[in-house]
Amino acid sequence: MKLFFSFIIALLASTQIFSQENEEVLFTLNNEPVFTKEFLKAYEKNAELITESNNKTADYLELFVNYKLKVKEAKELKLDTFPKYISELEDYKNRLILPYLKDADVTKKLVEEAYQRLQKEVNASHILINMKPDSSPKDTLNAYNKLLEARNLVLKGEDFTEVAKKYSEDPSVEQNGGNLGFFTGLQMVYPFENAAFTTTKNEVSMPFRTKFGFHILQVHEIRKARGEVEVAHIMIKKEDLKAEKKIDSVFNMLKVDNSNFSELAKNISDDRASAINGGKLKRFGYGEMIADFAKVAFEMKEVGEISNPFKTKYGWHIIKLINKYPIESFDEMKAKLTQEIQRDERSNLIGKSVIKKLTNTYKIKVNKEALNQLETEDYRNELNGFDQELFKIESKTIFQKDFIAFLKANKFATINSAFNSFKEQEVLNYYKANIEFVNEEFADTYKEFKEGLLLFDLLEKKIWEKSKDSIGLSNYFSKMKPKKYIEKDFKSIKGTVISDYQIHLENLWIEDLHKKYRVKFNSKEKKKVLKN
Incomplete structure (x- = not known):
């Protein structure tokens, strides 16, 4: 009832x-x-x-x-003042507001961009200089200049691999010389993906920053994407002669009858995680698997085909091709791509776009004198009397003490960069607090839940x-x-x-x-x- x-x-x-x-x-x-x-x-x-x-x-x-x-x-009866009601309503509002914090036009462009990039695979090498997000301007400049130095060496004709081994702080550089193999869209952090897909073949990018630090990269090859494959494999871990003989023995059995691949994988394969499923692996794109394994898998032509034994850093393998999956149409992938974009780093662009529009819409007045005081005096010293109005968003006033609390909770290289982030946060908070007064669609949905929740509590008390x-x-x-x-x-x-x-x-x-x-x-x- x-x-x-x-x-x-x-x-x-x-x-x-x-x-x-x-x-x-x-x-x-x-x-x-x-x-x-x-x-x-x-x-x-x-x-x-x-x-x-x-x-x-x-x-x-x-x-x-x-x-x-x-x-x-x-x-x-003042049921709307009960703490439980207020808490549930606030939780709902925070969930309901999420779609209104996104820019539909920017999202559309990013989805279309991602789909276009999924049509290609890029082979690139990089050099990394580690850098924390809150590094000082001096350290940032040093890292940038160091990469310019490395770039100039490559442009003068030095081999990128040798320069990478000399300069790069990527731990894997000794094994791969900085080469990352082939990858496609949505497989790298967004700034790195941008550099890879906007740098032409054989060119070296200018230094760019990701959450890991500063990079330069060189693009070696660009080719049409191969979609995904689904395979099963049998793996023998060791790489010695005994392991080679064992994998050859398995291969000979499969040449006689490959229909028992699944049973052999269950009984013989050292990859026990896949062995229980007859050696079957989750479908993958080229850049999602180690290069030696992916190369063999993607070169196979016919479903049911069995590869010759081959070796990777994990041991010996034999692969059976289960299926090939071409890249789906844009309409088929649109919903999935939208979800992925909203989860990864490029979602920041969507939020930044909203904040930029809000900043241009709202009347914001900064007290430069109050901001200058925070830049020139020690804000940790309460005796300095930081009690001035810092800025206003429409009729809402934000004080120096509010910004100081933000500074103590976060790390920034400069007061100015911290202030910009704080101001953006407060602009967004103002929008969230007032959205029901300016967005009719949100107001309708929010009121529907607000009154529905209120009446649910009332009916429980009066009827149920x-x-x-x-x-x-x-x-x-x-x-x-x-x-x-x-x-x-x-x-x-x-x-x-x-x-x-x-x-x-x-x-x-x-x-x-x-x-x-x-x-x-x-x-x-x-x-x-x-x-x-």
Whole structure:
């Protein structure tokens, strides 16, 4: 029965008047206006949900008035001030607001860009100088200049691999000379991907920064992407002569009958994680697997084909090709790409775009004197009296002490870079705090949940808890037995009786609410509404 009442709440709590100037009043509730627009908006959204009615509009209007009475009662009881209610509402608002913190145009461009990059695979080498995000300007400049020095050596003709071994702080450089093999879109951090896909073949990029530090890269080859493959493999870990003989023995058995590949993998393969699945691996793209393994897998042509034994740093392998997967169409990949982009580093661009638009929209006034004080005096020394107004966003004032708390909780190379981040954070906070007053779609959805949650608590108190009263339920059954439950045993229809009893309790409660609060219709508007 709770589901029924929840449905009615959702049915009615589906609209909010966004601007109430010059709007017609449909009725007043203790002199508080309820507008025609609000009713019509709710009715248009939910009318098809009211069935078996000769006069849908009149029936819905009755439900709507009763709904407003319940909301009024919940607020009179101050249920909206309870900590549990406030906490649940805040959690919901934080989830609801997420889509409104994204720029749809920027998201669209990033999704299209990602799909285009997935059509290619790039082979590149890089040189890395490690650098923390909060490194000093001096350290940052030194790293940048060091990479310019390395770049100039390559441009003068020195081999990139040798320069990488001399300069790079990537731990793997001794093994790979800085070469990362082939990779496609969404496989590298976004700044690195950008540099790789915008640098032409054989060219060396200018230094660029990622979360790992500063890099330069050289692009060796660009080719059409190969999609994904799904394979099973048998692996023998060791690389000695005994292991080679064992893998050759397995290969000879497979040449006679490759239908038992799965059983052999289960019994022989040293990769126990895949062995239990007959050696089957998760489908992968070229850059998602070690190069030696990927090269063999992607060169196989026919489904069911068995590779010759080959060696990687993990041991000896034999691969069976299960399937090849070409790159899907844009429409097929769009939803997945959108999710991936919103999870990775490029989502910052989406948020930055929103903040930039907000910054240009809001009136923001910075107190330069107060900011200069923080740059020239020690903000950790409370005796310096940092109590000035730092800046304003519209009518909201942010003080020096607010920024100082931010500085103590975060690390930045300079006060100026910290202030820019703090200002962006406060702009976003202001937007989130005021979104329901400027975005009608958000306001409608938020109010729907806000009032629905409020009425859920009220109905639980007024109806559901009371219906658990065994004496009241028994009395109701006895009273209604001659009319509704003739020759029926209570136990056999207990669920039905409870449901009927809840409806009975609600009807009595609504009668009381009509007595408690005065509903006065605007007759002209009511006639207009009922004609629809």
